[in-house]
Amino acid sequence: xxxxxxxxxxxxxxxxxxxxxxxxxxxxxxxxxxxxxxxxxxxxxxxxxxxxxxxxxxxxxxxxxxxxxxxxxxxxxxxxxxxxxxxxxxxxxxxxxxxxxxxxxxxxxxxxxxxxxxxxxxxxxxxxxxxxxxxxxxxxxxxxxxxxxxxxxxxxxxxxxxxxxxxxxxxxxxxxxxxxxxxxxxxxxxxxxxxxxxxxxxxxxxxxxxxxxxxxxxxxxxxxxxxxxxxxxxxxxxxxxxxxxxxxxxxxxxxxxxxxxxxxxxxxxxxxxxxxxxxxxxxxxxxxxxxxxxxxxxxxxxxxxxxxxxxxxxxxxxxxxxxxxxxxxxxxxxxxxxxxxxxxx
Amino acid sequence: xxxxxxxxxxxxxxxxxxxxxxxxxxxxxxxxxxxxxxxxxxxxxxxxxxxxxxxxxxxxxxxxxxxxxxxxxxxxxxxxxxxxxxxxxxxxxxxxxxxxxxxxxxxxxxxxxxxxxxxxxxxxxxxxxxxxxxxxxxxxxxxxxxxxxxxxxxxxxxxxxxxxxxxxxxxxxxxxxxxxxxxxxxxxxxxxxxxxxxxxxxxxxxxxxxxxxxxxxxxxxxxxxxxxxxxxxxxxxxxxxxxxxxxxxxxxxxxxxxxxxxxxxxxxxxxxxxxxxxxxxxxxxxxxxxxxxxxxxxxxxxxxxxxxxxxxxxxxxxxxxxxxxxxxxxxxxxxxxxxxxxxxxxxxxxxxxxxxxxxxxxxxxxxxxxxxxxxxxxxxxxxx
Numbered sequence: 001x002x003x004x005x006x007x008x009x010x011x012x013x014x015x016x017x018x019x020x021x022x023x024x025x026x027x028x029x030x031x032x033x034x035x036x037x038x039x040x041x042x043x044x045x046x047x048x049x050x051x052x053x054x055x056x057x058x059x060x061x062x063x064x065x066x067x068x069x070x071x072x073x074x075x076x077x078x079x080x081x082x083x084x085x086x087x088x089x090x091x092x093x094x095x096x097x098x099x100x101x102x103x104x105x106x107x108x109x110x111x112x113x114x115x116x117x118x119x120x121x122x123x124x125x126x127x128x129x130x131x132x133x134x135x136x137x138x139x140x141x142x143x144x145x146x147x148x149x150x151x152x153x154x155x156x157x158x159x160x161x162x163x164x165x166x167x168x169x170x171x172x173x174x175x176x177x178x179x180x181x182x183x184x185x186x187x188x189x190x191x192x193x194x195x196x197x198x199x200x201x202x203x204x205x206x207x208x209x210x211x212x213x214x215x216x217x218x219x220x221x222x223x224x225x226x227x228x229x230x231x232x233x234x235x236x237x238x239x240x241x242x243x244x245x246x247x248x249x250x251x252x253x254x255x256x257x258x259x260x261x262x263x264x265x266x267x268x269x270x271x272x273x274x275x276x277x278x279x280x281x282x283x284x285x286x287x288x289x290x291x292x293x294x295x296x297x298x299x300x301x302x303x304x305x306x307x308x309x310x311x312x313x314x315x316x317x318x319x320x321x322x323x324x325x326x327x328x329x330x331x332x333x334x335x336x337x338x339x340x341x342x343x344x345x
Numbered sequence: 346x347x348x349x350x351x352x353x354x355x356x357x358x359x360x361x362x363x364x365x366x367x368x369x370x371x372x373x374x375x376x377x378x379x380x381x382x383x384x385x386x387x388x389x390x391x392x393x394x395x396x397x398x399x400x401x402x403x404x405x406x407x408x409x410x411x412x413x414x415x416x417x418x419x420x421x422x423x424x425x426x427x428x429x430x431x432x433x434x435x436x437x438x439x440x441x442x443x444x445x446x447x448x449x450x451x452x453x454x455x456x457x458x459x460x461x462x463x464x465x466x467x468x469x470x471x472x473x474x475x476x477x478x479x480x481x482x483x484x485x486x487x488x489x490x491x492x493x494x495x496x497x498x499x500x501x502x503x504x505x506x507x508x509x510x511x512x513x514x515x516x517x518x519x520x521x522x523x524x525x526x527x528x529x530x531x532x533x534x535x536x537x538x539x540x541x542x543x544x545x546x547x548x549x550x551x552x553x554x555x556x557x558x559x560x561x562x563x564x565x566x567x568x569x570x571x572x573x574x575x576x577x578x579x580x581x582x583x584x585x586x587x588x589x590x591x592x593x594x595x596x597x598x599x600x601x602x603x604x605x606x607x608x609x610x611x612x613x614x615x616x617x618x619x620x621x622x623x624x625x626x627x628x629x630x631x632x633x634x635x636x637x638x639x640x641x642x643x644x645x646x647x648x649x650x651x652x653x654x655x656x657x658x659x660x661x662x663x664x665x666x667x668x669x670x671x672x673x674x675x676x677x678x679x680x681x682x683x684x685x686x687x688x689x690x691x692x693x694x695x696x697x698x699x700x701x702x703x704x705x706x707x708x709x710x711x712x713x714x715x716x717x718x719x720x721x722x723x724x725x726x727x728x729x
Contacts, residue, residue, distance in 0.1 A: 227631065229627060246627040268578040283518060
């Protein structure tokens, strides 16, 4: 799995962001390179929420950061509004970033502990917004209200006086104060409790409607990604395995890796049979030396010779449902993967 | 909730004659800080039999970790005040000297912590960390300890155990490190294992593997386990009994299957409802719990959940409900208006008519026909 190809891209002009052949590599000691992202392509329509899902180390955060050129990708193109961001000068890119904002995983460490909340939220305005203090205050207050924080109470407090969920709201306010078009959310809820997680997810949905945002939502929790996304891309070791509408993907997962992720998801219902098999399915291989052919083959129960020889290409298995796999799963959506393996042997 | 809990239900009748492995009675733990007394655990009682698993569920700050650390007496520091009783294998733990506790730690009771990145010593090779207390407690020689360590690493499914013994923690992935922590905890064959959020820092696939591993070890060794988590999905199907904590109190306690089948406390219901499910359509509005957990320096009078509860009534604000059994003797909950009862439905309709914010948000989230409920409330008032 984990293949290449662009069959899943939509016609040019329909997409607000379109990424082609994105490659991000980092040099490490010993002359090796970490192949964090290896040639992925995807696009996002205006007003759409794209979910990027996968295990730690699959390159989902790197992809999110590559969209705003932090750092610049090794190769590939990132088109935003038909402009290739990789070709912009540093200064032009700085201006462009006001349209592309990001929120991070750890809400507490992403806020400066020494500054007051009012200053934190006004910071982007000091750089690009109106310099007039009264205007700034009005904008900051509006934003804090929009995220459900009382500006009169919060303005002169510092981040440590707030809970994790409130800090995440403040960092959302900061990212929206310049009225961006695109919000990249890098695991915004994985550090939060379930009850607070639900509040933040609902808030993001509301803000998306209110401010006509386009969201890139990065997370490892499949249920969270499904809840918020219109379209989901499953990533594995720097490649995209499967792209589909969010309901379609969960109803008819075609990639064995998507199945593995879905089966691992804990259902809060004791009546749902657990797969307690001893099959540990191994670990993510090293991104310094990824497997040949399909990168998932070392953990895939269906892998055979073709998987190691040839990299699978994106193909459409159902309408608007694309998968890069030599042996896509068909209609056995309800059968756990352990049973499928036994059947295929 | 001050009555000692007995486990006489049919499901737990395997060894009713013998005393439970761990019996905790009216445990209170508080921390004195400048701002006052933080009452982290406020009167918890439960018992656990040999070879059984207990799930402890609650939000951050509900007291679940402090509970576990109090029982193991790991809450060190002069400002910690613990009262109550914890009898483990017939021994009163709070009466033990630290030397006696040292003989129990690792040997009889062990703990797996949340963060595998920081619970291992980064400067010491994995092999020595796994064998350290084997040599201490069992007096094993170096070579015996080494072969035991290799067996343990094999058991927790670490590939190439011989070479991993010479690795430092940073050379291993998060899942591997958590396996090492489990191996350390299992080394002296404890009879009771505390697993404090063992998978919260891990990916879903690794979480699944680690939970399977813990389950398998627990069953093979006939070891009792207390699994602490904030995720109801983790305890479902993996524990015999589940205890839901809120603001230092147990609000509901039942065999896991009956907890999920017949949820009684509004907090348990709210926790479950706020979890996004893969079976829901995308963009389903989640039923978030309004508000935040209470300040434990000045906990609210009455039921601690009352400020956030969609069913709250005047009685709840005045008087704290006791943890009491219901129709099912094994199922306990602390609520004046348990979920599913007619009184609960009336309370909901009344709050909806009064437009209580938390009640309205639940009504929207759960897609109940609001008009129908308002009608019901109107009829209820007319009848009064």
